[in-house]
Amino acid sequence: MVEQINNLLPNVVNKLPELVESIIQTFYMIGISGGISFIFGSIFGIILVVTRNGNILENKIIFNVFDKVINIFRSIPFIILLAAVIPLTRLIVGTALGTKGALVPLIIGTVPFFSRQIESALSELDNGLIEAAQSMGSSPIEIIFRVYLKESIPNIVRATTITFVSLVGLTAMAGSVGGGGLGDLAIRYGYQRYQTDITFVTIIILLLIVNVIQGLGDVIIKKTTH
DSSP states (O other), X not given: XXXXXXXXXXXXXXXXXXXXXXXXXXXXXXXXXXXXXXXXXXXXXXXXXXXXXXXXXXXXXXHHHHHHHHHHHHTSOHHHHHHHTHHHHHHHHSOSSHHHHHHHHHHHHHXXXXXXXXXXXXXXXXXXXXXXXXXXXXXXXXXXXXXXXXXXXXXHHHHHHHHHHHHHHHHHHXXXXXXXXXXXXXXXXXXXXXXXXXXXXXXXXXXXXXXXXXXXXXXXXHHHOO
């Protein structure tokens, strides 16, 4: 069995420590950038919903500012964003290379996407629930936490799952410009040195990560749907 693996995946066996390190780097990027994007994306998504025309904190100026800024950043292809924010990345983390250097563009690229996902998730809530909460004297903050967020948990989980699956692809893209992780490994060895077994294994690992994220999301959605 060991001999067959050596014959089928010689380069993978020789670079196993690098492969393990790349997997850890990928999870690091997903975890850190995903966590920060979840926080800011949730805040911006909530602001978009509650300040919209006719909602509990209607404010056309705030809504238009957030709406336009999010649209601008969402329209920038991620590969261009990686290069465009290099000065900002160096200012914040001190380097534009490696996993630390990939965090800033990953967050900037993910927050607008997740904000729209949260906006969509919260917008599906029945207006009757909000009106009922208002009639009982609930404050806007209470409505946000007790109605919008509490009643939209399955939709929020679905939005989070979609975002994290997308983030897996972005980390691989960041690796193509020296961001580290599985994308970097696949480019350096699989593409540049024609070591196709490394490319194959990298794809398999990325598919497994995506399926685990999707599976966890589906389980949580089933448990929170009522």
